[in-house]
Amino acid sequence: FSLSEALADTCRSTSSTAACTAAAYRGPSSANFPPMPVWLTDTEYRVLAAACARLIPSDGGPGALEAGVPDYIDTLLGAFTFDPPRIWAGGPSSGRHGGENGFERFHRLGRLDELAWRMRIEGSAGLAEREFNGPVVGWQERYRLGLAELGPDFADCEPGEQDARLRASPLTELMYVHCCEGMYGAPEYGGNRDLVGWRAIGFAGDVQPRGWTDDEVARP
Amino acid sequence: MTRWPDRDRPAVTADAVIVGSGPGGAAVADVLTQAGWSVVIVEKGRNHLIDLADPTRLLYDFSNDEIKFFDRWFLGPDPMVEPRTFRIGPEDGERLHVGEVNSIPTTVGGGGTHADGKVPRFREEDFELLSRYGPIEGAEVADWPVGYDELEPFYAEAERAIGVAGDATANPFAAWRSGPYPMPPGAPMYGATLSTAAAEEVGLHPYAAPTAANSVPYDGRPACNNCGFCAFAGCPIHAKGDPVALLQRALLSGHAELLPETFVTRVCTENGRATGVEAMDADGTRRTIGARVVVLAAGAIETPRLMLLSGFDHPLIGRHFMVHFQTFGFGTLPHRLHAERGRAVTHVHDDAVLVDDDARRAAAAAGLPWLRGGLVEHGGPAHPIEEAKRYPWGARHPKLMRASPMRDHLWGFTMQGEDLPQRGNCVDLDPDVRDARGFPVARVTYKPHRHELAASDHHGQKLLEVLRVMGANWSGTATSPSLRTDTQWHDDRTSIVPASRHVMGTTRMGDDPATSVVDRYGAMHALPNVVVADSSVFVTSAGYGPTLTLVALAMRAAGALTG
Numbered sequence: 001f002s003l004s005e006a007l008a009d010t011c012r013s014t015s016s017t018a019a020c021t022a023a024a025y026r027g028p029s030s031a032n033f034p035p036m037p038v039w040l041t042d043t044e045y046r047v048l049a050a051a052c053a054r055l056i057p058s059d060g061g062p063g064a065l066e067a068g069v070p071d072y073i074d075t076l077l078g079a080f081t082f083d084p085p086r087i088w089a090g091g092p093s094s095g096r097h098g099g100e101n102g103f104e105r106f107h108r109l110g111r112l113d114e115l116a117w118r119m120r121i122e123g124s125a126g127l128a129e130r131e132f133n134g135p136v137v138g139w140q141e142r143y144r145l146g147l148a149e150l151g152p153d154f155a156d157c158e159p160g161e162q163d164a165r166l167r168a169s170p171l172t173e174l175m176y177v178h179c180c181e182g183m184y185g186a187p188e189y190g191g192n193r194d195l196v197g198w199r200a201i202g203f204a205g206d207v208q209p210r211g212w213t214d215d216e217v218a219r220p
Numbered sequence: 221m222t223r224w225p226d227r228d229r230p231a232v233t234a235d236a237v238i239v240g241s242g243p244g245g246a247a248v249a250d251v252l253t254q255a256g257w258s259v260v261i262v263e264k265g266r267n268h269l270i271d272l273a274d275p276t277r278l279l280y281d282f283s284n285d286e287i288k289f290f291d292r293w294f295l296g297p298d299p300m301v302e303p304r305t306f307r308i309g310p311e312d313g314e315r316l317h318v319g320e321v322n323s324i325p326t327t328v329g330g331g332g333t334h335a336d337g338k339v340p341r342f343r344e345e346d347f348e349l350l351s352r353y354g355p356i357e358g359a360e361v362a363d364w365p366v367g368y369d370e371l372e373p374f375y376a377e378a379e380r381a382i383g384v385a386g387d388a389t390a391n392p393f394a395a396w397r398s399g400p401y402p403m404p405p406g407a408p409m410y411g412a413t414l415s416t417a418a419a420e421e422v423g424l425h426p427y428a429a430p431t432a433a434n435s436v437p438y439d440g441r442p443a444c445n446n447c448g449f450c451a452f453a454g455c456p457i458h459a460k461g462d463p464v465a466l467l468q469r470a471l472l473s474g475h476a477e478l479l480p481e482t483f484v485t486r487v488c489t490e491n492g493r494a495t496g497v498e499a500m501d502a503d504g505t506r507r508t509i510g511a512r513v514v515v516l517a518a519g520a521i522e523t524p525r526l527m528l529l530s531g532f533d534h535p536l537i538g539r540h541f542m543v544h545f546q547t548f549g550f551g552t553l554p555h556r557l558h559a560e561r562g563r564a565v566t567h568v569h570d571d572a573v574l575v576d577d578d579a580r581r582a583a584a585a586a587g588l589p590w591l592r593g594g595l596v597e598h599g600g601p602a603h604p605i606e607e608a609k610r611y612p613w614g615a616r617h618p619k620l621m622r623a624s625p626m627r628d629h630l631w632g633f634t635m636q637g638e639d640l641p642q643r644g645n646c647v648d649l650d651p652d653v654r655d656a657r658g659f660p661v662a663r664v665t666y667k668p669h670r671h672e673l674a675a676s677d678h679h680g681q682k683l684l685e686v687l688r689v690m691g692a693n694w695s696g697t698a699t700s701p702s703l704r705t706d707t708q709w710h711d712d713r714t715s716i717v718p719a720s721r722h723v724m725g726t727t728r729m730g731d732d733p734a735t736s737v738v739d740r741y742g743a744m745h746a747l748p749n750v751v752v753a754d755s756s757v758f759v760t761s762a763g764y765g766p767t768l769t770l771v772a773l774a775m776r777a778a779g780a781l782t783g
Contacts, residue, residue: 062618090283112656116298212445217409217561
């Protein structure tokens with residue numbers, strides 16, 4: 001079952017604007033994130049954090065900064081500085097609903113997996129084995145260029161100016177996808193710190209091995 | 221099994237080599253090993269299912285992890301190293317899109333691992349559309365060389381083998397069956413309790429979906445605990461009827477070997493017979509696997525690709541590619557539905573499959589002799605990252621996520637619409653694009669027939685009626701592939717690629733070697749010891765998920781081999 005096509009369709013249409021009504025929210029608003037980039041420079045990290053804060057702002061409820069989204073993105077860009085690389089968390093449970101914490105045991109990559117993820121993150125870097133369909137620009141390069149184009153002064157700009165630069169940036173679309181992952185994905189990947197992303201929307205996240213009772217499935 | 225050295229790596233010989241470890245390949249492996257045949261199962265993806273050193277033990281690599289399954293291709297194929305290409309027709313040039321095209325998993329267990337396990341049988345008429353309803357211009361509708369009655373015992377065996385929960389009395393339009401389902405249905409999702417009531421009010425006949433997820437402990441595996449990560453994710457506790465039970469039994473017979481991360485590069489032939497396959501290991505080492513019988517179960521895109529890579533030349537290889545033409549009806553409800561709890565889809569209805577008076581009128585209005593929709597699944601979206609990406613960035617984002625009109629308040633229907641077989645819809649080898657191993661990738665050329673569009677229009681209206689009765693604030697329909705032509709949509713190349721993972725028809729089954737690639741048992745007319753055991757053999761697409769039917773056909777084909 002997949003409604004994704006339908007959703008894509010709808011969210012591009014104007015009718016969804018009418019449908020998307022806001023709800024008031026009063027939640028925790030603590031900003032507690034140690035800037036410890038594993039791949040980005042400190043300057044890049046500062047620009048990234050400021051950009052993420054515009055893409056998913058805090059509005060009383062938690063935003064990208066409270067969730068540690070910049071750390072999620074930095075961890076992704078530097079996935080191969082970890083062993084095993086932080087690409088796929090393990091299974092079958094996280095320990096948050098019973099069971100052991102298997103998520104922390106990241107999977108080892110197979111040869112083809114590693115090739116794919118190095119191409120995606122590092123680009124083809126002129127290596128023949130990565131250029132079977134031509135050169136590939138990796139995420140590291142896109143972020144490095146994109147963050148530089150947002151400007152070293154980005155973090156100190158007025159919000160209106162920041163949004164204007166984000167709207168003009170070729171990095172924004174990719175960065176927003178990563179923001180969504182870091183905000184609402186499992187915390188083992190570096191974001192969703194203290195589960196603030198899930199808590200803000202009332203989402204339980206991973207539930208193994210508890211699961212849901214038949215009653216919880218069938219009733220309001 | 222005997223082995224002997226060759227220049228690269230020891231060659232292997234077996235009675236049969238099976239390409240693909242999904243439901244089709246697993247079913248064949250099970251039947252052959254129970255008959256004492258030695259088999260080698262070759263799987264190009266990784267193994268996250270069974271401990272191959274001790275097949276009594278299962279692996280626990282799957283989890284409730286949206287990032288891993290939805291954003292990072294854990295089940296494969298990763299389009300970076302195994303892309304496919306797509307175009308609507310030759311007028312588009314060589315291709316419109318390179319990347320993800322129908323990512324049915326490449327992993328041990330194949331498509332069985334990611335499906336939410338809806339495993340309906342086809343109905344009697346699905347095998348004889350031509351003789352019951354007649355031809356449709358521009359399509360090559362044909363009867364199957366096998367009928368429901370002959371297949372019924374294999375359906376029953378397939379349901380027992382993978383474990384299916386269902387209610388044999390609940391669907392008034394179901395084909396006859398020789399016995400009940402092995403298990404009763406599981407818990408209904410809350411949203412489905414609302415949509416089934418509304419559907420009944422407008423005259424439809426919803427019922428508990430036949431589901432390959434254990435409602436009670438079954439065959440040594442636990443009951444499903446409703447965790448909600450069913451569709452497109454692997455089951456963390458092995459409660460799903462992916463082919464784990466079939467593979468485990470084959471491996472425990474002592475007659476089977478499973479080689480993961482091994483890619484078959486070609487089928488070897490000599491004097492009109494296949495002699496085995498040539499394969500490439502993860503590290504690029506080539507090896508030969510000799511066999512009396514070669515079974516192709518790589519799915520309806522990769523099976524014809526392998527035939528073409530092997531130089532097979534029947535003009536219909538890759539032709540008649542079919543997907544299900546999906547029609548969505550969806551709407552937001554005033555209250556929350558928590559669709560992340562439960563088995564992704566617990567209820568369905570068959571009314572849109574029927575060629576009734578309404579459908580005949582709609583067909584006549586569209587200048588068609590008849591039209592058929594497909595199974596309609598009731599369900600809602602479960603995952604917040606998918607939802608988040610749909611909303612705009614900025615101040616509205618956190619508000620929309622909390623209000624959740626596109627997830628927690630959304631309910632909808634997916635019709636798996638019958639897709640007519642057309643000669644021009646095909647899988648072939650892309651002339652330029654390569655996979656990481658250096659082989660030409662599969663190119664899909666696909667354009668829906670106007671039958672699909674008319675059926676979608678007709679049945680889509682009915683779905684909106686159900687949503688209105690449910691009390692939806694607003695509702696709408698959409699299709700995949702998209703038919704919209706507004707600019708934003710048109711720029712989004714991925715939306716032109718059908719989202720359905722149900723691929724079929726590319727090595728059509730039939731009695732006449734001029735109009736079909738394989739015979740009624742899946743054996744190639746031109747190479748009788750090459751047997752296709754996946755949905756490539758389907759003659760028409762029906763409006764039902766292909767898994768149970770392809771497993772039943774695979775079991776029948778394997779039985780024909782062992783005699």
